[in-house]
């Protein structure tokens with residue numbers, strides 16, 4: 001495949017020291033799946049043998065968005081639970097009455113692989129239609145070897161679809177399945193036994209757990225992480241979402257790629273994350289949908305130079321979010337991020353949260369993953385509440401049309 005030129009763009013490269021890495025009257029030269037050159041159109045070398053040209057008409061171009069935390073694969077949905085919560089029931093009450101995660105686990109187990117694929121495919125279409133070119137997908141609604149395997153296989157199958165890269169995460173330590181009632185340690189034994197099998201089938205890129213009073217303890221989480229370490233798999237953690245369990249510090253001891261949620265994160269956790277280089281993945285969709293009030297410690301994270309990412313946390317219970325640009329808006333309004341921090345959070349820092357070094361910015365040698373928006377300035381990505389401004393999505397040098 002030869003060179004392709006994408007011209008007449010205002011490019012927020014997020015590379016270099018300029019705000020947004022902004023290049024006006026810019027162009028991108030694509031060689032196969034990679035960027036050969038990004039710069040001012042006037043500086044483009046002469047005499048290049050260009051096979052195809054695309055006119056972007058002055059559109060804003062950003063790196064492809066990276067959603068670094070989703071639970072995209074599940075059966076059913078929980079709209080009726082949303083209605084119950086609006087009538088005053090709490091998330092915990094619903095969970096105790098057999099709803100919540102348990103109801104999604106039952107629906108996921110009952111669904112065929114085809115149905116799981118079709119449901120997740122539809123949701124992925126919507127996220128891609130809003131600019132996502134890389135997505136992390138967790139298991140965690142199967143909770144048996146067979147059902148976790150199916151979910152991870154569906155995630156891998158989605159990764160073979162055009163226009164997207166999928167990173168898989170094993171989250172069997174998400175909730176205690178009914179058959180292990182009262183035997184959480186026994187379930188963690190099983191979670192640790194399944195991991196090498198699924199890893200042996202190339203289904204696992206990273207390992208996660210839900211470390212919380214209503215889920216698994218730091219000691220149980222540590223056992224899952226020990227197993228991940230033995231297999232050479234990176235870890236990440238749902239930490240400090242509803243209380244401070246010291247989860248972030250624990251994950252940092254295992255060199256975690258990221259610690260996610262973090263509303264209750266304390267000074268020790270921040271220091272440990274800074275030391276380990278872990279990314280703080282903030283999830284404003286869940287904060288909003290659960291009407292939480294406790295804010296993640298954004299200022300302290302900034303002072304400690306912990307990179308901040310923003311993700312959808314797409315899941316049927318606490319964040320049925322299908323637009324990453326909307327999450328940027330929520331991250332600014334609720335968490336006080338600047339619009340530039342928010343965009344970096346869904347690109348550069350999100351790539352880092354997934355351990356990916358070949359994307360997240362637009363510069364020579366990186367993947368040609370970029371989005372053309374019907375917007376004038378990158379601030380607008382975080383400014384509009386909804387709306388649909390994504391015009392063209394290019395993933396690995398190929399335009400993705402839905």
Ligand code: DI6
Nearest residue numbers: 101210238286315316317318
């Ligand atoms: N934290 C959450 O907010 C989701 N999972 C997690 O570990 C909730 C998932 C659900 O309610 O289905």
Ligand code: FE
Nearest residue numbers: 069071238313
């Ligand atoms: Fe989550």
